[in-house]
Amino acid sequence: MISKEKNYYIFLKKRYLFPQGEFEVKNNFLFFNGIDLNEIIKKYSTPLRISFLPKITENIEKSFFLFKKVMSEINYEGEYFYAYCTKTSPFSFILDKMLKERFKNFGIEISSSFDIEIIRNLYKKNIFTKKNFLICNGFKTENYISGILELYRKGLKNIITIIDNQDEIYKYNLKSDEKLNIGIRLMTRENFHPNLKNSRFGISEKNFFSFYQKNIKNNSKFRLKLLHLFAGSFLFQNENNFCIEIEKIINLYCVLKKDGSTDLDSINIGGGFPAKFSLDFNFDFEETIFKIINIIYLICEKENVKVPNIFTEFGTYTVAESGAIIASVIGEKNENNKEKWYILNTSFFSTIPNVCSFNKKYICLPINNWNKSYEEVNIGGLTCDNSDFYNKERNIEELVLPLKEEKKDLYLGFFNTGAYEEVLGSYSGLQHCLIPSPKHIIIDIKKDGSFDYFLFKKEQKEKEILKILGF
Ligand SMILES: Cc1ncc(COP(=O)(O)O)c(C=O)c1O
Numbered sequence: 001m002i003s004k005e006k007n008y009y010i011f012l013k014k015r016y017l018f019p020q021g022e023f024e025v026k027n028n029f030l031f032f033n034g035i036d037l038n039e040i041i042k043k044y045s046t047p048l049r050i051s052f053l054p055k056i057t058e059n060i061e062k063s064f065f066l067f068k069k070v071m072s073e074i075n076y077e078g079e080y081f082y083a084y085c086t087k088t089s090p091f092s093f094i095l096d097k098m099l100k101e102r103f104k105n106f107g108i109e110i111s112s113s114f115d116i117e118i119i120r121n122l123y124k125k126n127i128f129t130k131k132n133f134l135i136c137n138g139f140k141t142e143n144y145i146s147g148i149l150e151l152y153r154k155g156l157k158n159i160i161t162i163i164d165n166q167d168e169i170y171k172y173n174l175k176s177d178e179k180l181n182i183g184i185r186l187m188t189r190e191n192f193h194p195n196l197k198n199s200r201f202g203i204s205e206k207n208f209f210s211f212y213q214k215n216i217k218n219n220s221k222f223r224l225k226l227l228h229l230f231a232g233s234f235l236f237q238n239e240n241n242f243c244i245e246i247e248k249i250i251n252l253y254c255v256l257k258k259d260g261s262t263d264l265d266s267i268n269i270g271g272g273f274p275a276k277f278s279l280d281f282n283f284d285f286e287e288t289i290f291k292i293i294n295i296i297y298l299i300c301e302k303e304n305v306k307v308p309n310i311f312t313e314f315g316t317y318t319v320a321e322s323g324a325i326i327a328s329v330i331g332e333k334n335e336n337n338k339e340k341w342y343i344l345n346t347s348f349f350s351t352i353p354n355v356c357s358f359n360k361k362y363i364c365l366p367i368n369n370w371n372k373s374y375e376e377v378n379i380g381g382l383t384c385d386n387s388d389f390y391n392k393e394r395n396i397e398e399l400v401l402p403l404k405e406e407k408k409d410l411y412l413g414f415f416n417t418g419a420y421e422e423v424l425g426s427y428s429g430l431q432h433c434l435i436p437s438p439k440h441i442i443i444d445i446k447k448d449g450s451f452d453y454f455l456f457k458k459e460q461k462e463k464e465i466l467k468i469l470g471f
Contacts, residue, residue: 008366008374008402015400016279022055022321022415023279028370032324032415035443035451037367040326041411044455047327047346047438051418051456053097054445055322060084060098062285063273063314064105070290076297078266078309083109083135085271086118088315088419089323093442093456099127107133107158109313116147123156133158135183135268135313137228140168149176157181162228162268164201169215169222176221183226183268184212186249191234201230208252212261223263226311227253230270233316236288246295254303266309267296273317276416277361278396316419323418325351325438326367329410333380340377342404344412347381348388349432352417353425356387361394367411369402377401379412383433390414428460430468436460 009025012018019025022033029038033052040050060082067080084098086108099106099122108128110119122128136148136159145168152159162183163169172180185202198204203211216222229235229249235242249267256264269292274283293310300307331343354360364379376398381388392398404410428437440457 006373007371008400009370011374011400012365018279020279021276023365025370028368030365030367030370030413032413037326037411037413040441040453041367043453044439044441046411047325047344047351047459049351049438049440050324050326050443051091051093051440052322052324052443053094055418056094056098056319057101059314059318059321060102060106063312063317064102066286066289067293067310067312070286070293073290074294074297076293076307078307079105081105081107081133081266081309081311083107083133083268083311083313084318085109085111085313085315086115087111087423088271089319089422090115090118091422091456094319095122096127097444099132103129103131107135109135109137111136111138113141113144113147116144116151119151119156120147123151123154130155130158133160135311136161137164137185137230137313139164140171142171145171145175149178152178152180160225162226163203166203166207166211166215169219173219173221179221179223181225181263182216182222183228183266184208184216184224185228185230186252188229188231188245189234191231199231202228205248205252209255212256213259217259217261224256224261225263226266226268227256227264227308228268228270230272230313232270232272233274235269235272236274236283239291242288242292243295246292247299250296250299250308253308254299254305257305258303264308265306266311268311268313271313271315271317273312273314275316275320275419277320277363279363318419320419321416323416323421325414325417327351327412327414327438329404329412332404340375341380342377342401342410342412343380344382346438347383347432347435348390349381349383349385349425350435350437351425352414352421354421355390355394356385357424359394361396362417363415364390364395364399364401365413365415366402367413369405369410372402372405374400374402382435385432388432428457428464430465431460434465436462436465 024031160181160183164185187202187204188199231245327344327346329342330345333341348355378391437460439459442456444452446452
């Protein structure tokens with residue numbers, strides 16, 4: 001149904017608090033973090049991927065600020081450490097900038113031997129230095145262990161290897177005579193697979209203490225520094241979840257401290273902090289941080305144990321809000337007069353594939369036509385796959401967008417798409433129906449406050465695709 005009201009902007013203002021945060025509208029064009037998206041479209045044309053780096057800095061600094069604020073308010077005597085997770089978005093332009101901007105209590109979390117190459121590269125360029133810490137998570141293959149030991153021998157002593165499976169201890173024992181800093185990951189409840197009780201990662205609560213006593217306590221090759229917990233977004237979904245999981249790890253921490261684990265001084269609460277994926281987003285970061293730190297503080301006080309330093313590995317929270325995809329509507333379809341389709345000049349598989357595989361929801365807004373009438377639509381990508389779409393099913397509520405004027409462009413944006421989309425899609429590789437990867441523009445802010453744009457990657461060409469295919 002076409003609405004009688006004429007103005008999309010008025011419609012959106014009635015639906016949400018709008019303008020808000022990173023979004024505002026000037027002369028009927030959308031601005032994202034102050035960036036005139038219409039200008040970008042004129043300069044680069046669609047489809048395009050954007051990474052806005054200042055947002056990443058802002059989120060990292062916000063986290064440091066809030067953790068430190070809460071810690072000082074309750075006289076918490078531990079420190080806060082921030083790990084950037086490569087798995088969320090491992091691009092050089094992010095890692096270079098974040099490591100240059102901040103080195104105190106700042107480090108990187110990696111998950112495989114392939115990540116080791118990134119650290120080698122950054123260390124060679126003196127961007128990752130001995131001041132930064134490295135958390136090595138994930139399954140330890142022989143190559144991964146060799147890579148960790150090689151970095152250690154090169155002088156990066158600030159590495160904490162997280163024991164994810166019990167046999168990793170034996171693998172290290174065989175390969176190394178050095179004394180390594182380790183953490184142990186505590187298995188959490190499973191929240192993704194309904195048929196499983198526990199996550200497959202880490203060591204169960206039941207086996208934890210005996211594993212420690214048998215393998216680590218009197219082993220001169222290991223220095224237990226940290227207990228690790230990762231429950232992902234599940235941890236922050238409600239207070240009950242984080243109370244249970246945090247209490248579990250901090251109780252273990254106190255048991256180990258009382259058992260004489262002198263080097264143990266930190267806990268790592270992993271990732272899972274939320275990012276804004278809807279215009280209704282409302283999450284009290286400070287309150288949540290306060291509740292978590294307070295639980296730790298109270299348990300340690302009761303047990304008469306010095307409070308631990310706190311590490312986090314916030315992935316989605318850190319980078320999601322830096323990303324956007326901009327595309328043009330190049331076709332319309334309404335065969336049964338009930339379901340109107342807008343067809344884009346790209347596909348969701350080539351841009352934000354998690355929409356197709358995990359039903360991931362994003363903020364979808366028009367770039368132009370804010371003064372035009374509107375209606376509910378479905379958006380289809382260019383592939384022939386029926387999961388290449390975006391509509392109310394994926395948008396939480398009805399997806400309402402302005403009408404497209406005949407022979408004029410309508411541009412749409414999907415926002416806060418900066419986490420996991422490039423790594424879980426085939427960035428610049430093969431895409432469904434061979435729809436190419438869009439160009440990728442990096443935006444930063446110069447010292448004088450103006451925007452600095454650069455083209456990181458051109459749109460994929462047919463020739464590149466044929467080369468991958470062996471033609
Ligand atoms: C060990 C670990 N840390 C941190 C993260 C980042 O999680 P998120 O993006 O939910 O913050 C992940 C994600 O899989 C992870 O496995």
